[in-house]
Amino acid sequence: xxxxxxxxxxxxxxxxxxxxxxxxxxxxxxxxxxxxxxxxxxxxxxxxxxxxxxxxxxxxxxxxxxxxxxxxxxxxxxxxxxxxxxxxxxxxxxxxxxxxxxxxxxxxxxxxxxxxxxxxxxxxxxxxxxxxxxxxxxxxxxxxxxxxxxxxxxxxxxxxxxxxxxxxxxxxxxxxxxxxxxxxxxxxxxxxxxxxxxxxxxxxxxxxxxxxxxxxxxxxxxxxxxxxxxxxxxxxxxxxxxxxxxxxxxxxxxxxxxxxxxxxxxxxxxxxxxxxxxxxxxxx
Amino acid sequence: xxxxxxxxxxxxxxxxxxxxxxxxxxxxxxxxxxxxxxxxxxxxxxxxxxxxxxxxxxxxxxxxxxxxxxxxxxxxxxxxxxxxxxxxxxxxxxxxxxxxxxxxxxxxxxxxxxxxxxxxxxxxxxxxxxxxxxxxxxxxxxxxxxxxxxxxxxxxxxxxxxxxxxxxx
Numbered sequence: 001x002x003x004x005x006x007x008x009x010x011x012x013x014x015x016x017x018x019x020x021x022x023x024x025x026x027x028x029x030x031x032x033x034x035x036x037x038x039x040x041x042x043x044x045x046x047x048x049x050x051x052x053x054x055x056x057x058x059x060x061x062x063x064x065x066x067x068x069x070x071x072x073x074x075x076x077x078x079x080x081x082x083x084x085x086x087x088x089x090x091x092x093x094x095x096x097x098x099x100x101x102x103x104x105x106x107x108x109x110x111x112x113x114x115x116x117x118x119x120x121x122x123x124x125x126x127x128x129x130x131x132x133x134x135x136x137x138x139x140x141x142x143x144x145x146x147x148x149x150x151x152x153x154x155x156x157x158x159x160x161x162x163x164x165x166x167x168x169x170x171x172x173x174x175x176x177x178x179x180x181x182x183x184x185x186x187x188x189x190x191x192x193x194x195x196x197x198x199x200x201x202x203x204x205x206x207x208x209x210x211x212x213x214x215x216x217x218x219x220x221x222x223x224x225x226x227x228x229x230x231x232x233x234x235x236x237x238x239x240x241x242x243x244x245x246x247x248x249x250x251x252x253x254x255x256x257x258x259x260x261x262x263x264x265x266x267x268x269x270x271x272x273x274x275x276x277x278x279x280x281x282x283x284x
Numbered sequence: 285x286x287x288x289x290x291x292x293x294x295x296x297x298x299x300x301x302x303x304x305x306x307x308x309x310x311x312x313x314x315x316x317x318x319x320x321x322x323x324x325x326x327x328x329x330x331x332x333x334x335x336x337x338x339x340x341x342x343x344x345x346x347x348x349x350x351x352x353x354x355x356x357x358x359x360x361x362x363x364x365x366x367x368x369x370x371x372x373x374x375x376x377x378x379x380x381x382x383x384x385x386x387x388x389x390x391x392x393x394x395x396x397x398x399x400x401x402x403x404x405x406x407x408x409x410x411x412x413x414x415x416x417x418x419x420x421x422x423x424x425x426x427x428x429x430x431x432x433x434x435x436x437x438x439x440x441x442x443x444x445x446x447x448x449x450x451x452x453x
Contacts, residue, residue: 005288006287019302024301031309038318038321076313080309105299108299
């Protein structure tokens, strides 16, 4: 597993990398989508506008629940952060771009932005003296350093771990399919035929009993038999048949679910930290 | 393409670009998505609230008008009753007055008639007295065949009338 590809290097500085391109793509996609969704708003909304309004209201409610009504004006930033994080994680699934969030530079930047917002809000709301007084206890310095680092590494680790696992899984599945196909192929044409017949039998039995699992098993066995036959005839070599379908299920968890959860966790933590720095006006 | 970066490595350029992209995304989403959508939702909410408030105020106004009308109606009814009662009582009073007047008039007429009758009677009696006196004189002349003296005459008439008056009363 490699880090992001380097596209442009000047004087030994990696100026443009895969992450830069991906993050630019995410920005363009989000801005265009936001612009398209946000224009032509009507009092009597159409289908798309209802969904847009629902989403925006959800983010507003989330922010107001977490940070309080008085911090409602933070919603655009939190929403942009959440969408950038989610989009950055999901864009890795296109295969063209690398997830921006599987680069520690990205997540650390966002975490530091959160930290600076927190410090800024503290200074703005309580004054520089109170802010500096907080560091009489040196533990606070450590916690202020640990906070962005932990946020950055949590997000980065989850997404990176997901892609590492996915690529490991692909390798493992390729090896497994090679092993199975090799076993069947070397057992001779009779075994291939038996597997194919078993597959067809399982498929029709499954259709008769209306069992989806049996049907899928039948198709899979038949496909394995066909691949084994193709390899037996020498048309192809090492067809990674098991890579069909199986990684999709895991990718659903590691990329979609994990990306969503990490985006939510990152935004939530930002909301909590900034919200603590911006208490309601009466409590000051 | 000149190779790969390390898996865990911080590239300040990437951080800078990420920071800029984040700010741009934030500003554009804020301007084009969050602000207009929020505004639209708030406006719609306000419109709905206004509509409800309008309906509520119309309802209260209608109820007030209804109460007003009912009050007017009842007061009109009371006034009508008052007028009716007044008219009836006035009519009754007038009736009594008219009757009393009529009675008085009748009584006056009756008394006048009685007085007239009495006067006429007196007049008639006087006439009759004169008539009788002259007739009796004539008859007496005829009967006696001679002229009675005026003194006799007077005496006789007076005696006669005195008897007549006694018998008449």
